[in-house]
Amino acid sequence: MNGGARAASAAMDEEVQVSAFPGGGEMGALVRAFDWSHTGLGPFAAWPESLKAVTRTILASPVPMVLLWGEDGVMIYNDGYRTLAADRHPGLLGARVRDGWPEAADFNAEVIRTVLSGRPLTYKDREFTLRRGGAAERAWFDLYYSPVLDGRGVPAGVLGITIETSERVRATRRRDGEHARLTRLFEQSPNPIAILRGPQHVFELVNPACSRLIGHRDVVGRPIAEALPEAARDGFVAVLDRVYRDGRAHVESAVRFAGRDASGAPVEDRYLDFAYQPVTDADGRVGGVFVEGYDVTQRAVAETKVRESETRFRALVTATSEMVYRMSPDWTEMRHLDGRDFLSDAEIPSVAWHDVYLFPEDQPLVLAAIRRAIESKSVFQLEHRVRRVDGTTGWVITRAIPLVDKDGNITEWFGTANDVTDRHKVEQHLRLVVNELNHRVKNNLAMMQAIAAQTFRRVDDLPRAQASFNARIQALAQANDLLTGERWAAVSLQGVIEQALRLQCQESDRCAIAGPPVDLSPKTALSLSMAMHELATNAIKYGAWSVAEGKVSVTWSLYTGGDGTQRIRLEWRESGGPPVTPPRTRGFGSRLIERGLAPEMGGSADMRFLPEGFVCVVDAPLSVYGDK
């Protein structure tokens, strides 16, 4: 063919080419204008009819399509495919697919090989990494490849419908990712979460924390009342019913949750805050309830402990017999005092407490001790006198401790006080008793000393004096016994005389004792005892009791004296003894009676040495102390 013929032929071909693909948009125009002679398809005029037909179909279709012709896969595509081609358009037209899409060369080679062997191929969301617009990006496609037969019925090309699904895939992936994240949150949440469906509250979802809480019981798909029998009893079903019915969220704090293990056996209780959230369906109706718990067991237990501790403290304060008080940091103000009927109560703060509870003379002592405690921030402890609620004097032992804040400053003093008035009285009494005992011992020693001095004064017969001394001490001891038996209270005159004479006169018919009942003070009783001892001793030595027939009578009578006072007249009378001669000198006995007993009783003594017998009369007021 010469050049002119070739040109004429080409022009005619072009004409035919143009008329062969009417329409088809941009791609239609491009295909028509394209010089196919340099491609694997050859000049248009030489195209088989089937190729022309399928090209027409592609260009007419709004669906993105590409034709890969021949084993090289020479590409013809339509407007729909342009988007996919992006910046490779229009370079892809007439190019071999492995050149046009080098990054998918292997894939396309496989597609061509397969489809040209007569088998169609379908891909859903096939992922590619394509270089489009400068950067490699992932893209997804639904791909439908089918063979295009030539005139002889042999597959000569591949028709591909290429629908990019990247956007949908990305959206799905995003949604799936979110879902996974939510699921993860749900699964990993430390808070028990459950979703219950329908009016029977069927467990739909339970996260592991919730599973743990309910003892890993299998609950999903079962109504709560059946799956967790205790839930109805503990009020959870009622709450769920309400939330489901009213469609309003509900929150409960520190709810006790009876823990159960998988076998349903109770374990340690938990405390949770619960949030109930109605879950609405697409149509806006409440279809279920979302429940999330927040374990506050530690807090609840701590609060319970504080509450119990407070209760115990209150019980202690109420149960104790001690008075309880609170003072301001510097003690100027008494904030409260529970006086237990011993001190007056202080219900409202008072600055006048010193004057209410302390006597003026005790205030310096008490306030000084308080000052020391404040300065050293240490325990205040003191036993001191107080003015009781009835105005009388009492004693307390009190102890207060400072309560300090985190900076070490005293915020308050808390103290207790114990009524030790009785103990104090006992102690005082005991002190008196000890003093009295000491006094008596000293006094008795002084008496013995005095008796010894009298007995051994101008002694010419020492053995006799010693015997006298022993007898006198004996008499003193006996009198003491009598008084001790009466606890040093008043003793009877009769008893004193009987006891004093018992040793010296065992024969009762030789000793007559008679008189009305009279009580003596201990001191007088002791003196009378000693006097009786001396008289009896003399009677044995020189008087009535020195002979077998002699008798002694001791009698007393009461009478009213000239001044109207009651008086006693006590008489010692001896009879039947040897003739009496007055002694040359007065003995200790006489002196004891005249200078001792008589003044002791506040009266006088009269001693007569009558020939028929010795007589001694003591005349004295009945009591020198009136009513004592």
Add this chain to the structure above:
Amino acid sequence: MSEGPRLRVLVVEDEMTIALMMEDMLLELGHEVAGIAMRLPQAKALAGQAAFDVAFLDVNLDGYASYPVADILRARGIPFIFVTGYGLAGIDPPYHVHRVVKKPFEIKDLQDAIAGVRAAA
């Protein structure tokens, strides 16, 4: 044994044996016993009326403190000496200024006490 002038002494002592011993001791010291009182009423009576130069005063008179007697003596300006088994601790603070003889005592204790009173006079 006597030193200085012969004094008239009032003995207030509720224990008769002790009173008698004191009497003996005072006589031996060359003094005169102006009276013996063993109970508070007699002691008050004697303290207020009797003529004497010095008094020995038992603190406890059969259960009654002898301070009223002391007050009378003080009012009369007559010196006195307490006698007690308690010692100074057994005497109320307002009377601590006065001389004290502790039971049991010896004749020398009485002599010293009288000498002390005399020196102070």
